[in-house]
Amino acid sequence: MKQTLTQSMAWLHTWGGVIVGWLLFVIFLTGSLAVFDQEIDNWMQPELPAHHVSDEQAADRALDYLREHKADAKQWGISLPGERTPALQASTGGRRDGVSVTLDPNTGEVIPVRDTAGGMFFFFFHFTLHMPGMFGIYLVGAMAMGMLAALVSGIVIHKKFFKEFFTFRPAKGQRSWLDAHNASAVLLLPFHLMITYSGLAIFLVIYMPAAMDALFDGNREAFFKAQNPAPAAVEVQRPGTVEPAPLIALGPLLKQAREVMGPLGGVSISNPGQRNAEIMIRPLLGNRIALAKGQGMRFDGVTGEQLSGPTEMRPSVLTHRVISGMHFAQFGGYPMRWLYFICGLISSAMIASGLVLFTVKRRRKYASESRVAQVLYRGVEALNVTVIAGLSLACISLLWANRLLPVDMAARAAGELNVFFGVWALSLGHALFRPRMQAWREQLGLAGTMCLTLPLLSLLTVNSPWALPSRLGVEGVAMVIGALLLWTGWKIAQPAVERAPRKKLASMAEVN
Structure with a gap:
């Protein structure tokens, strides 16, 4: 029999959703954590002190260190501390071969901070899945396309948006989970469309290189150079002399740049x-909706004369950077980051509920199927536990490893990652050999307990663990997530409450 469009879209939504759902959950959960990557970095380096110094004071202390220890270097770099990044870093060399040290902004002394994977691990894992080369980026792009297909098909099959948004029937077992899945999908539909499309647009040149290959013969350097318009009105050509000359004071230049570009990075x-x-x-990234990467003001290092200013982006480049900035939450400060974080967690829960509902709906069917079908179905349920509960357990285990591994351990960051992937692999073995409901309860319970006791771990292992407010915020959020994980583990273990239909209740009342 010929299927209708709605039936075809329902099939696409169901099977397309489960195929890409596991990786989408990983991408959304790590992306949600990456919203606060800098704050997680600060928590994972508890040696960093609080500070109340200006950009000028911090820059002067970094210059004092560089003059004393790296006077012969051809390139100096200074990363200024800010609201989200308390570290003052002084570096020499380029991006690939550079060497940097972390300084105390208050005193200018070198701080021996621990080597750690940091919150940037979640940021890179979000779009590379920790895979070599470009394979992870292409795979994430394919998952984003699958997400768009699931969203469009979901719009087609869910015609009564407002009814489903306001419909939630508690204590109804599978029906309640489906109501929550539908309501969260409808509530966050604009967010899902924006975050998925913008994620694809960020790697536009990688996913769709035909135009660049045709116009620039595959020369990416020429392509990116052509995106920049003519230099700003102030452009001074200088002879390449090598005569000694003192460096001008940075204070007035920082003030001038701050008046033009806002907070500095x-x-x-x-x-x-x-x-x-x-x-x-350079300006501080995240100060405006359009990504400001590569922008800046250039000055003569001896006279202080402005050589060039921040360039005005072409409309096409500006459009791409605005879309990219929307994906990275590069605007709105902390209120916008909290909004993205909460939306990301709700989206992760939506994907997780869809994966669980897929298996619950087919549990009885596969119980009477062949042995091969039963094994495959058992594998699907184990993957659900591993991806949803196991990844949550692996993430909190990474934070625990940061506190428990020796500070002076060689290749310490790699050791933290070994703990992360090791715990995740163990969760798969646990899900395969334990009964389904027990695997859910035990992994969610352990992850929730570790989240709730994270502040206690810091108190026992770190001096002044809450010197920075962001560290206390990380642990507070971990406790809230831990409580949610424990509640979820308790809730899924409760038997579904079956209520008799009204007609049956009425007939029973007549008999009595």
Whole structure:
């Protein structure tokens, strides 16, 4: 019999959703954590102190260190501390071969901070899945396309949006989970469409390189160079002399740049101590909706004359950077980051509920199928436990490893990642050999308990664990998530309450 469009879309939504659902849950959960990657970095490096110094004071202390220890370097770099990043870093060399140290912004002394995977692990894992080369990026792109297909098919099969949004029947077992799945999908539909489309747009050149190959013969450097318009009105050409000359004070230049670009992120100085020295001051990323990466103001390092200013982006480039900034929550400050974080967690719960509902709906059917079908179905249920509960357990285990591994351990960051992937692998073995409901309860219970006791772990292992408010915030959020995990583990273990239909209740009343 020929299927209707709605039936076809329902089939696509169900099977397309379960095929990409596991990876989508991983992408959404780690992406939600990556919203606060800097705050997690701060928590995972408890040696960083609080500070109340200005950009000028921090830059002067970094310059004092560089002059004393790296006077012969051709390139100096300074990462200024800010609201989200308390670390003051001084570096030499380029991006690939550079060496950096962390300084105390208050004193300028070197701080021996522990080596850690940090919150940036969640950021990179979100779009690479920790896979080599470009394979992870292409796989995440395929999952985003699958997400778009699930969203469009979900819109087609769920015609009564408002009714499903306001419909929630508690204590009805599978029906309640389906209501929650539908309501969260409808509530966050604009967010899902935006975050999925913008994620694809970020890697536009990678996913759709045909135009670049046709216009620039595959030369990416020429492509990105062509995106920048003509230099700003102030553009001074200088001879490449190598005569010694003192570096100008950074204070007035930082003030001038801050008036034009807003909060500042860092300073780069090329050829310090020479007549051809140049100073590049960069704005703080996340200060506006359009990504400001690559923007900045360039000054003569001796006279302080402005050589070039922040360039005005072409409309096409500006559009792409605005879309990218929307994905990264590069605007709105902490209120916007909290909104993205909460929406990300609800989206993760929506995907998880869809995966669980898929198996619950087919449990009785596969119980009477062949042995092969039963084994495959058992594998699907084990993967559900591993992806949903196991990943949550692995994430909190990474934070525990940060506190428990020796501070002076060699390759310490790699050791933290070994704990993360090791716990995740163990969760798969546990899900395969334990009864289904017990596996859910035990993994969710352990993850929730570890989240709730994270502040106690910090108190026992770190001096002044809450010197920075962001660290207390990380542990507070972990406790809230831990309580939710424990509640979920308790809730799924409760037997479904079956209520008799009204007609049956009425007939029973007549008999009595």
